[in-house]
Amino acid sequence: MSTVLYSLFLYSYRAGIFIASLFDQKARLWIQGRKDLFARLKAALEANTAPVIWVHCASLGEFEQGRTILETLRKEYPSHKILLTFFSPSGYEIRKNYAYADWVFYLPLDTRRNAADFVHLVKPVLTIFVKYEYWYHLLHALKATGRPILLISALFREHSVFFKPYGGFHRNMLRCFTHIFVQDDESKNRLASVIPATGITVAGDTRFDRVEQIASGFESIPAIETFTSDRPFLLVAGSTWPDDEKHLAAYMKLNSSNTTLIIAPHEINKDHIKEIESRFPGALLFSRLKDQPSLKSQVLIIDNIGMLSRLYHYADIAYIGGGFNKSGIHNTLEAAVFARPVLFGPNYQKFSEAKALIKKRGGISYNTEDQLIETINKLKEDSVLRTALGANAGRLVHENTGATRIISDYIRENLR
16 A cells, blocks of 8 residues: 555545445544544643643553553653544544543544644654554554654554555554554564564554453442342343343343343434334333332443442353444453353454353353353353352453553653
C-alpha cells in the first residue's frame, strides 16, 4: 500500500461513515465528535505549559487494557498532563469524563496535515498506543520529534499483514515505535523478523493487572446484593449477542425453576433490550430493580454500562458472549479473576487467554444449545467440579500479572 492508496482509503472511510451517520447512532457520534476538533483541542491545550503524555486507545476494550498504565502515569508523573484519545465512540462516549486524564478527545482522521497539526499542538513527551491502531502519518510525525513512542500489550499473529511480502507499508509503521511490548514469545519472535529484537519486550497482557485491580478493590452493588441474596444458583452472562441470548433462553426454558440468570448484553439500545425481553418473558430490567430492590424475577437484564466486571463476583458460573460472532468472544478475564468457571462459544481461537483457560481447565467452549444445557447442568450439580474449575481460572489470572510493572519500569528509565 502506498501513501496515496492509504489516503484514498481514509477519505473513503470518512465518506462511508458520513453516509452511515444518516441512520446509525454510532456513526453519527463519530462525525459529531470530530466537529471543530482542532479548535477545541487548541482551546484546551494552548495555555498549557506542562509536559504532555498522550495515551491512545481504539475503543473501550483497549482503554481497560491500558488503564493500569495510565493510572500509574498519573500517580508517578503528577506534574505532567495526560491526554487520552479514542478512535471509536464506544470508548469516548463512556470515558469522556475519565478523572485520571486532563483531556479526553477523539483522534483526528490521519491525514498528513492533521497529523502534523495534532503533534505540533500536543507536543507529547511520551506517546502510548494500546494493543492496536497503526496510523501512518501520526506515527511518522511523532517519530520526527525524537520522543518515545510505545506500543503496549500488542499481539502479532502469524498471518498478519506485517509479515506478508506486500506488507512493507505496514512494517514501515512498526519501525516508528521506540519500543513495543508484546503479550507473548510468539509475537516477539514474529516481530523480530521485521524490526530489531532490542526494541521488543515480552511483558504480558496488562488486562491481567486490570482485572486483578478490579477484584482487589471490589465494590458491591447493593441492588444486586439484594436480588441475589436467596438465589441457590446464579448464572451471569456478559457481553451477549443474539445468538448467545437464544442459547441461554433455551437453557432457562428448561431450568428457570432452579436457576437465576443475570444477562448484561453487549448492546443496550432499546431495540435489543426489547428483543431480550421477548426471549425471556417476565424478565426484570435493572433500571427498575435499582429503584425497587424487592422486585423478583428469574432473569435480570442489565440495561446500563459499567457494572459487568463486578457482576461476575456474584456468579456461580460466568458466560462470555461473542463466541458465535465473526469478531469472537469478549473479555473472559473479568470473570476468571473471581475464580468462576467460564463458558463461551466456539469462536475463541484469536484469544490467547481463552485458549489458556481451556488448557488450564478453567474455561469450557461449546458449539450447540444442547451442549450448553448439558455443561451448565453438570456444573450446577457438581459443586466440587465447579469450584475446581473456578480455582483454575483464578489461578491463571494471578500467575500472569505484572505487565504494568515491566512497562512502567521502562518508562521510568526512559522518560526525561
